[in-house]
Amino acid sequence: MYEGIRSPAVHLPKTMSDLVSVATRFPNATFWAGGTFLMSRHDYYPTRDSNDIISLSEVPDLGRINRTDRYLEIGSMVTFEDMLKVGKQVLPGLLQETLERTATRIVRRHITMGGALCTEGIRLALPGTLVSLQAEVEVKTCLGPKTETKWLDLHRLYDKLGVLQLKKNELITRIRLGFERENFSYFITAGNPMLNPQETVFLSFACSYNQSVIQKFSMCLTFPTSLILVPKEIDMMMQGTLLPLTSQQISRVVRNVMEEILSASPQEYPPMQIERARGFVESAMHELNAQSLSER
Amino acid sequence: MKINCTIDNKSISLTVNSNKPLNLILMEDVEAPNMDARCRDGFCGNCVVLLNDEAVLSCLIPAFKLKGARVLTFDGFKRTRFWHDLERAYEDTGSHPCPHCYASKTLIFEALLQTIVKSDEGPSRDEEPSEETIVEEIALNRCPCLDAHEMIDIFKAAATYRRRRRVRRY
Numbered sequence: 152m153y154e155g156i157r158s159p160a161v162h163l164p165k166t167m168s169d170l171v172s173v174a175t176r177f178p179n180a181t182f183w184a185g186g187t188f189l190m191s192r193h194d195y196y197p198t199r200d201s202n203d204i205i206s207l208s209e210v211p212d213l214g215r216i217n218r219t220d221r222y223l224e225i226g227s228m229v230t231f232e233d234m235l236k237v238g239k240q241v242l243p244g245l246l247q248e249t250l251e252r253t254a255t256r257i258v259r260r261h262i263t264m265g266g267a268l269c270t271e272g273i274r275l276a277l278p279g280t281l282v283s284l285q286a287e288v289e290v291k292t293c294l295g296p297k298t299e300t301k302w303l304d305l306h307r308l309y310d311k312l313g314v315l316q317l318k319k320n321e322l323i324t325r326i327r328l329g330f331e332r333e334n335f336s337y338f339i340t341a342g343n344p345m346l347n348p349q350e351t352v353f354l355s356f357a358c359s360y361n362q363s364v365i366q367k368f369s370m371c372l373t374f375p376t377s378l379i380l381v382p383k384e385i386d387m388m389m390q391g392t393l394l395p396l397t398s399q400q401i402s403r404v405v406r407n408v409m410e411e412i413l414s415a416s417p418q419e420y421p422p423m424q425i426e427r428a429r430g431f432v433e434s435a436m437h438e439l440n441a442q443s444l445s446e447r
Numbered sequence: 448m449k450i451n452c453t454i455d456n457k458s459i460s461l462t463v464n465s466n467k468p469l470n471l472i473l474m475e476d477v478e479a480p481n482m483d484a485r486c487r488d489g490f491c492g493n494c495v496v497l498l499n500d501e502a503v504l505s506c507l508i509p510a511f512k513l514k515g516a517r518v519l520t521f522d523g524f525k526r527t528r529f530w531h532d533l534e535r536a537y538e539d540t541g542s543h544p545c546p547h548c549y550a551s552k553t554l555i556f557e558a559l560l561q562t563i564v565k566s567d568e569g570p571s572r573d574e575e576p577s578e579e580t581i582v583e584e585i586a587l588n589r590c591p592c593l594d595a596h597e598m599i600d601i602f603k604a605a606a607t608y609r610r611r612r613r614v615r616r617y
Contacts, residue, residue: 158464161511190507255587
């Protein structure tokens, strides 16, 4: 049954420099994080064109969570379950909710932070949440004996349609989150991105306000296969707005988001996704109003 | 690729493709009788096994992760004394999973029961799972044969037996 199918070579680098050297020598190899996404593809096995594998699980630097005065730095091989053990004091509520609502504990033990950002063709909820939290990622480029490392805003990792912009020789090594905490965060999801990606929508929303005046308004809407929308203009427009929002202001936000969705792609989105997105944005605004009123 | 591991308490040396999923290894190379899952996408939840005492979906574990690992399938689990806690819990509550998902759900229950044992060992260990967690974890197997109350009742009954077993041991 499996005649002619090659067994891919598995490389297990133990240090960062080993990793760089292996990645340089085998430029077509697949980086292997938790493997949950790769192995759930229908064409994963058996296949005739399997590349070599570079397993990242034995590089200790990638599995660390480091807390500095200003940032929480998370290695790309930290699993969702390990992240949830970090605790509520350190982890932003929005991120905690996103992780808890992704798969079940049995699967979360294998899903890694870096892996969830780099899935091919499907965006999970994590990228949207990290974009809302204005996270940065460290991208390492393996260029022969030299490596280049740069920090990027996470939203620059994807285009508007959610397509990953990493090159073959680039690797996410760390994710950095600031300790600034928002007064209000909201995460809502409907559908299962792996089973019904055409019906699934994620909304991550974080907002800071002081004395009922909005200071930061950060929203990210994700359709798993076709959109990561960060409506920057709305974010700018809402800064300085007084809470609670009026129904006209809510309608304007919803209308602007809908216009941005429709202009993001030349193809039409399924009506179910559009309707869910509209409902989610509206409900996020109402929740924000409710919280601001309850604090008066 | 040559892999040495323990499957159902037997040391085994396998020569398989390095990226072959564990569920296929169990079905084709080891011929485990209760492994019938081939959903190919990790979502039917019928291929649960215990890997180093943790429940995993075997379709998501590649062969190269098995070096030196301990794998316990339902058939191996039935030969342990811990199986009787769950067997008695099924009898006491009058609810049990259907034959299609019996093996998988039983192993998920077992993985949850092990977290209790760990939590009893010291404050720094995992806590006892909440009712919500029990339902969420069992729902990994998509078969709808048990409702939420039945899952919780089975778990509580089995947990009682497991705690007694632990007391007797000392």
